[in-house]
Amino acid sequence: MPPVKRPRSSPAREVEILETVLRLVAHDGYDAVTMDAVAAAAHASKATLYRRWPSKADMIVDAVRRHIGTVAVPVPTGTLRGDLIQVLSQVAEQLTSDDLALQLIAPAHHDPELMKALEIKVREPARIVMRILLERAVAQGELTSLSEPDLPHDVAMPMLLDALLWGRPVDADLVAHIVDRVLLPLLEAWSTVG
Amino acid sequence: MPPVKRPRSSPAREVEILETVLRLVAHDGYDAVTMDAVAAAAHASKATLYRRWPSKADMIVDAVRRHIGTVAVPVPTGTLRGDLIQVLSQVAEQLTSDDLALQLIAPAHHDPELMKALEIKVREPARIVMRILLERAVAQGELTSLSEPDLPHDVAMPMLLDALLWGRPVDADLVAHIVDRVLLPLLEAWSTVG
Known part of the structure; x- marks a missing residue:
């Protein structure tokens, strides 16, 4: 059988596009990036982009998520404390990997689609992992x-994000502090209280 | 005695300038506002501005603080729960009074003077009030x-800010939730644990 010609919407092509998106966002900021700019920079038609992503917000959040990685259910460490530290360390690493998280916070406030995409694709997975633990x-x-x-997640994540916002170290000490003194x-x- | 001519650095003049600053920031955003622009809009010399405020960051945070009000030590309600709810309600009101808090978050991250001014003039007073309670x-x-x-403050404030960032209601229900389920x-x- 002759090799099937790969369609332009293949996974490899998607990765290529998302890398272009990430480069544009890092350089110009969320607000300045348009579907037209992505189409031009990635040598793709806008139709191709819209076939894969319903909106710019959706596309950009996919690019960011691919870049910062997803929060995985930690391999059991044997203690709840160890498991909590593992999952919060992953989030801390995501938040500090670069300025992308911060770059999306302000625009999300006036862009409900971006807010929703971040909620579904970034925040919700971390919440689910915490619940599984x-x-x-x-x-x-x-x-x-x-x-x-969900309350442990809803207490811990803001403390990590807050440290990031206020320019404080988002590191192993902070994670241990949150786990030992709060969670x-x-x-x-x-x-006890039920 | 003839009336003393009020100097141009009088409190009334300061209020006038801060109102101009606030209008400029609300309209153009923190980054776009310069000492020159404030001097022109407030009909003040830059020397006058710098006599009162060491930096643009300091001036803008003063303007914002004047606008959103300060967190006061609550009149004792008779219970710790009541006192905590009062102080967090004040902060919730500050955060939601307009978009100013959000508008300063992103620029603060690349402007250490702004971060420091926010820390000293906005965050620290709330921390002190919590401690007094x-x-x-x-x-x-x-x-x-x-x-x-300081830990109650360091747990509660991020939860309020987080709700604001994620577009959730920062209201009496959230305040009661934080006080009753967390603080x-x-x-x-x-x-008990010490």
Whole structure:
């Protein structure tokens, strides 16, 4: 059989386009990047872009997510503390890998599509990973119950983001501080209080 | 005695200048506002401006602080819960009074003077008010101890800011949620654990 000609919407082509998008955003900022500019720089038609991404926001968030990586469910470390540290360390690394997170915060506030794409593609996966960790700890008897499975995420992530915003180190010390002084005492308190 | 001619650096004149500054920042954004532009719009010499404010950052943060108000030590409500809700409600109101807080976040990241001015003039006062509240609760026996007097602030403020950033309501429900589900359980846990 003759080799099938790869369509231009192949995964490799997508990666190529996303790399172009990332370069444009890093250089010009979110607001200045347009579908036209991406089409020109990536030598793609706008139709090709819109076939893959419903909006500019969607395309740019995909590019950023590909660049900063996704938060993975950590291999069990044997303790809830170890697991929490692993997942928050991943987020800390994402936030500090470059200025992209900060660059999208201001535009997201006046661009509901960008906000939604960030929510679905960046924030929600981290929330789910945190929930999986905690459910694992309940299943293994390390936590007695879990009345608010999202609250640990909703407390920890803002503390990481806040440190980033205020120019403070988003590092292993901060992660350990959040886990030891905030998350574990809270999880303990919630277990008792129900 | 003849009336003393008021110097042009009078408080009234300062208010006039800060109102001009605020109008320029709201219209053009932090980055675009220069000392020259303020001098021209406020009919003041740059020397006058620099006599009062060491930097553009300092001047703009003063203008914003004057506009959003300062966080006051709440009149004792009789309970720590009531006091915490009062102070966080004040911060929530500041954050949502307009887009100014958000407008300064991105520029602060590449302008250390702005970051420092925000830290000293906006963040630090809120931190101090929180600490006063908690010390009052210790003095009145509602809390047994206070090993980390700044941690309640450092947990609560990011949660408010985070809601603002993600376009969620920064309202009385959020404040009550933070106080009841996070701060009070944490204060309880820290009291026991030390």
